[in-house]
Amino acid sequence: MTTRHAQAKHALIRGPVPETEGDRAVVLEPYGVDRIPTYDYVQEEYLVSGTAAGDPYSTRILIRRPADMASYTGRALAEVSHIWGGNSVWRAFNRQIMRGGFIWVGIDSQAPSALDLIKGVDQRRYAEMTFSSGELAKDFAGSIPFTENPTPEVLAREYDEFKERWWRATPQSFEIIAQVANALREGLPGLPEAAVRTLLFAGISQTGGVVRRFVERHHAVLRRPEGGPVFDGYMPCASGGPALPDVDVPVMEVLGEAEFQSVRWACGVSGQVRGLTHRRPDSPSFRLYEVAGMAHRETRHMSDRDRERLRDCPLPEGARWSTFPNSHVYNALLESLSAWARGRRHPRPPASWRRRATPTPCSGTGSATPGAGSAPRTPTHRSPPWWPPPRWAGPPGTTAVRPRSVANGSSSATGTRTATGASTHGSSTGCWPLASSGRRTPSSCGWRRSWSTSDRRGSPFRARVRAGVRRGARGGVGHRARHPPLPCLTARAG
Secondary structure (H helix, E strand, O other), X not given: OOOOOEEOOOOEEEOOOOOEOOEOOOOOOOOOHHHOOOOOEXXXXXXXXXXXXXXXXXXXXXXXXXXXXXXXXXXXXXXXXXXXXXXXXXXXXXXXXXXXXXXXXXXXXXXXXXXXXXXXXXOOOOOOOEOOOOXXXXXXXXXXXXXXXXXXXXXXXXXXXXXXXXXXXXXXXXXXXXXXXXXXXXXXXXXXXXXXXXXXXXXXXXXXXXXXXXXXXXXXXXXXXXXOEOOOEEEEEOOOOOOOOOOOOOEEEEEEHHHOHHHHHXXXXXOOOOOOOOOOOOEOOEEEEEEOOOOOOOOOOOOHHHHHHHOOOOOOOOOOOOOOOHXXXXXXXXXXXXXXXXXXXXXXXXXXXXXXXXOOEEOOOOOEOOOOOOOEOOOXXXXXXXXXXXXXXXXXXXXXXXXXXXXXXXXXXXXOOEEOOOOOOOOOOOOOOEEOOOOOOOOOOOOOOOOOOOOOOOOHHHHHHHHXXXXXXXXXXXXXXXXXXXXXXXXOOO
């Protein structure tokens, strides 16, 4: 059977759009924007236009790039703005994007947020912005299906219906994405040195679903003029759905614990994961990483806007917002995907963890509590190989060197802690609190494993991550440190 390819047209890119004191690009969620000068980066706004799904469109893209293009590595990371606005990938990846000499591309291809939240804020600056008619962001606001005491079947059905509204409201989005990607291969107006050699497409949550949809339905159809793929690699994160197919570029899917229906069920909130249907064997072009303890959204360093949003969100007694470093996972995997897309190194397959004979049940608050009488929760079973970081990872099939205290199961901890695993869902954000005694164990997993906490500086978890994944040289993910970050993320190949 021959697959028919349709050449993705080039979008017309114009700009950069001038900025003055009273006329600047609209940035809905300014997370990490204050770091741009620190890394000697600049932000620019460009207008893009063309025809998609049979209708004309005009929108904008945001570009964040090195001020000195000599620091540019030829790599770019693209994302689409969330259907409610904001850029989740930039929020999670921004430090590594700038450390690694990437260009970041924010594409406003989803009409609900572009028209309602961008053009709606500044009608004069974005007077040309136009899409096919459809629902706007305000029509989606607060409409994530929420049902008290639901069954998993009800949750899944309601969310699937909700998800179909995304696609009906964004009929031009995928062609716009492909057209912008094609145009970026030739650089930016007046800046040919910005031509992209390795173009990656990532998304988190709703935009992770957009990336999955592109892989499933558009990767094989929307191609470059010479027939090659418009993107060199994909990273859908915190989304989920049916198992993705193999394609002719690397795909690295990342799911945190908070994406599973069994974790969300107790709160009456659904998501894109459907049981374990997303699981499939790894292949020469596919990796799946499931990360125990990782929340849907990182709350380790909350902004004022985050605190305001979550101020009235109730937490179980003794719980606190998760300090799991989602961004460290994403940053390490970004470098791994980039190397894979350039043919330099295949990532080691994730390790499968041993599990209990029966999954740990969850309490009414969504926590994994021994003896609690509730439905069993789906155990997560995979973990990304953080150590050694990609810079020191050996060839496929080799085994990572593990610290002695981990390999023999001993612990040098002078004090140990427990993760009771309460999952809080004010934006479906997981909570991983620490109790005062006992053994620290990831929640909602069908396995139990402790690790050394020899670094006494504050939280042992944060201290370990600081020690293992620090700001490193351009293009890398960090320094090799005295203490590895986490034995639960030290994986044997195979």
